[in-house]
Amino acid sequence: MGFHETPEGIYYREWAPGATQAWLIGEFCDWERKHEMKKLEHGKWELFLPNNEDGSRAIKHMSHVKVSFDSTSGERCDRIPPWINYAVMEKTKPVYIGVYYMPEKSFEWKNERPKNTQGLRIYEAHVGISSKEPTIASYRHFADDIIPRIAENGYNAIQLMAVMEHAYYGSFGYQVTSFFATSSRFGEPDDLKYLIDKAHGYGILMLLDIVHSHASMNVDDGLNRFDGTDHCYFHEGERGNHSLWGSRLFNYGHWEVMRFLLSNLRWWVEEYRFDGFRFDGVTSMMYKHHGMGVGFSGDYNEYFGDDVDGESFCYMQMANAMLHELYPDHMITIAEDVSGMPALSLPVAMGGGGFDYRLSMAIPDKWIEILKELSDEEWDIGNIVHTLTNRRHGEKSIAYAESHDQALVGDKTIAFWLMDKEMYTHMSDLAPKSLIVDRGIALHKMIRFLTYTLGGEGYLNFIGNEFGHPEWLDFPRAGNNESFQYARRQWNVVDDPLLKYKYLNKWDAAMHATCNNYDWLNAPQAYVSLKHEGDKLIIFERAGLLFVFNFHHSNSFPDYKVGTSLKGKLKVVLSSDDPEFGGFNRVDKSSEFWVKEGDGWHDRPNSTMIYIPNRVCLAFAAE
Numbered sequence: 001m002g003f004h005e006t007p008e009g010i011y012y013r014e015w016a017p018g019a020t021q022a023w024l025i026g027e028f029c030d031w032e033r034k035h036e037m038k039k040l041e042h043g044k045w046e047l048f049l050p051n052n053e054d055g056s057r058a059i060k061h062m063s064h065v066k067v068s069f070d071s072t073s074g075e076r077c078d079r080i081p082p083w084i085n086y087a088v089m090e091k092t093k094p095v096y097i098g099v100y101y102m103p104e105k106s107f108e109w110k111n112e113r114p115k116n117t118q119g120l121r122i123y124e125a126h127v128g129i130s131s132k133e134p135t136i137a138s139y140r141h142f143a144d145d146i147i148p149r150i151a152e153n154g155y156n157a158i159q160l161m162a163v164m165e166h167a168y169y170g171s172f173g174y175q176v177t178s179f180f181a182t183s184s185r186f187g188e189p190d191d192l193k194y195l196i197d198k199a200h201g202y203g204i205l206m207l208l209d210i211v212h213s214h215a216s217m218n219v220d221d222g223l224n225r226f227d228g229t230d231h232c233y234f235h236e237g238e239r240g241n242h243s244l245w246g247s248r249l250f251n252y253g254h255w256e257v258m259r260f261l262l263s264n265l266r267w268w269v270e271e272y273r274f275d276g277f278r279f280d281g282v283t284s285m286m287y288k289h290h291g292m293g294v295g296f297s298g299d300y301n302e303y304f305g306d307d308v309d310g311e312s313f314c315y316m317q318m319a320n321a322m323l324h325e326l327y328p329d330h331m332i333t334i335a336e337d338v339s340g341m342p343a344l345s346l347p348v349a350m351g352g353g354g355f356d357y358r359l360s361m362a363i364p365d366k367w368i369e370i371l372k373e374l375s376d377e378e379w380d381i382g383n384i385v386h387t388l389t390n391r392r393h394g395e396k397s398i399a400y401a402e403s404h405d406q407a408l409v410g411d412k413t414i415a416f417w418l419m420d421k422e423m424y425t426h427m428s429d430l431a432p433k434s435l436i437v438d439r440g441i442a443l444h445k446m447i448r449f450l451t452y453t454l455g456g457e458g459y460l461n462f463i464g465n466e467f468g469h470p471e472w473l474d475f476p477r478a479g480n481n482e483s484f485q486y487a488r489r490q491w492n493v494v495d496d497p498l499l500k501y502k503y504l505n506k507w508d509a510a511m512h513a514t515c516n517n518y519d520w521l522n523a524p525q526a527y528v529s530l531k532h533e534g535d536k537l538i539i540f541e542r543a544g545l546l547f548v549f550n551f552h553h554s555n556s557f558p559d560y561k562v563g564t565s566l567k568g569k570l571k572v573v574l575s576s577d578d579p580e581f582g583g584f585n586r587v588d589k590s591s592e593f594w595v596k597e598g599d600g601w602h603d604r605p606n607s608t609m610i611y612i613p614n615r616v617c618l619a620f621a622a623e
Contacts, residue, residue: 001014001015002081002082002084002180003100008051010058011048012047012048014044015042015260016043016067016226016232018228022045023037024047024049024068026063031066061100061101062099062101064088066081069228072228077227079220080096080097080178080222081098084178084180084181095220095221096178097221101188107197109273113275114203114205116157118156118515118516118522120457121156121157122159122458123155123158123460123463124159124460125142125158125160126173127160128185129487129488130463131488132488133488134484134487134488135488136484137488138186139192153509156204157207160208161173161209163182164211165183168216169185170475175215176215176222177215179223180264200273205275207274207276208277210268211280212261212279213281213285214247214250214281217247233248252312252315262322277334278359280336282358285313286337287309291338296338316354320354321348334356334358335359336361343392343395345358357456357458360456363455366387370384376439376552379551381531381532381537384450389455389525391456391525401465407464409473413468413472415444418440419436419437419440427500441582443615445507445582446549446617448507450549454540459515461508466505468501470493470501503581507581514619518543518545518573518621530562535552535555536551537551539562541564541604546621547618557612559609559611560611561601561608562608563600563602563603564604564606565604570593570594570595570608571589572587572618574619576617577613594608
């Protein structure tokens, strides 16, 4: 389907069952209906354009094109080809147009795909907002300026948002108009290949935020009413519309729709060398009610029965089975699901959905709820631990304290909830001491480390949150006079040696370095030995490490008895109280902590005595 070059000329094929006649039009024929397509079976159309007499292609590289139909209702439909690999904004009106993108010289890949051998440490990113300047950043800017930062901090995967072309920038890439096209705002398709090749050179896996859950309502530059009907790619009538998102819903029971979407997955893997996908809106796909108005309390009647959309679930199973069979050495799939559907992250052969991971979406909601509604003294330690450990046995989860959802206008990031306006006045090392900032930096580190170590088998961070980005995220729109002021990332604040953002960034790198050494993400779930409401302590073991978190706002404990299965002499391998992380240096990392074997405590066979200051987290390992 789409455009294909042969030595003799160009083939173009399309699927439009609602059309009575079809033509390929564009700059190559002065937009006239000169090249009528031949109708094939099952609503397919085909055209062959032979080379010119001088041997050149009938359509030039970067030439604008469209497909034109007469529909069964007599309507003329001029549309962007759904399989187009590049689309740009027209010069005369705010509508996208298809581009025949076939450079003579193919992109030369320099680096091999890396293989993931450790737990996923994902850096969720958006190319357009990655510059500190109030503008739209490019693929090449991200490759040259941002990927080195990501690698230096120790992430081993990048999850790239908003790559599939979307006419409305403010949709964050979730209202896709051209599914095979890379967003032209950030550069040409080869520029994206440059970015991915650069990441692979650092040993970083590339994951695409794939949107197969719905599509833009746009008609002129989207899939909607492509052949003049409302049911070409989508369900007809109300079933084909998502009332909350204002978008169209695919008919996953139609063979050609399945082929379109499955081919789309292969395209991104084979043409651009993505290593996997984060599937957006999986909850909406799985249920006919799309998750709207359903709390998912855990009652199994909520997961199964008439509310489940069997066609879409089968599509996800087919997609996962295909991807893992075709690319067994380098394929990762992640489900964005809030429902907790059982077996979603188990292999299809076991009756599961086939995903490798699901996102633990309850975790960031819990942290925001706590910071928004509770004082420090009211934190429910047991409830926090329950939220972080409440995942299905044998199904892997990606834990995160906050993602792009919490960064958007209308919500606040964790740093903003903790420090608010103090971030603008007291984040300098030269500024007067601020108890709010001290608390904020301490809890920011603890929240992220607890989520990282206890919450899952993978970890995710959204671009800028690792250093407590001081602003929310707001795309240009009528409500802000089309401003780019908040559609950017202020790297200048973390690069300024006088500002305290550097402490959070160094902590982020230290967490990853420690995980690289002990790889708790690949270890079984942690054994939590203590959840103490009065002392506000959480203690657990995982991957041969003993983790201790003291969330108390004022109480430090000089001789706290801790149960452990470790033996011998323990050492502190990571302390959030180190000065390089903005701490107060109350923990002497040269201290030795001897384990008393046989002196069981808190359901652990052994015990030791430690010093744990307030608002500090520690990780111990046996020497």
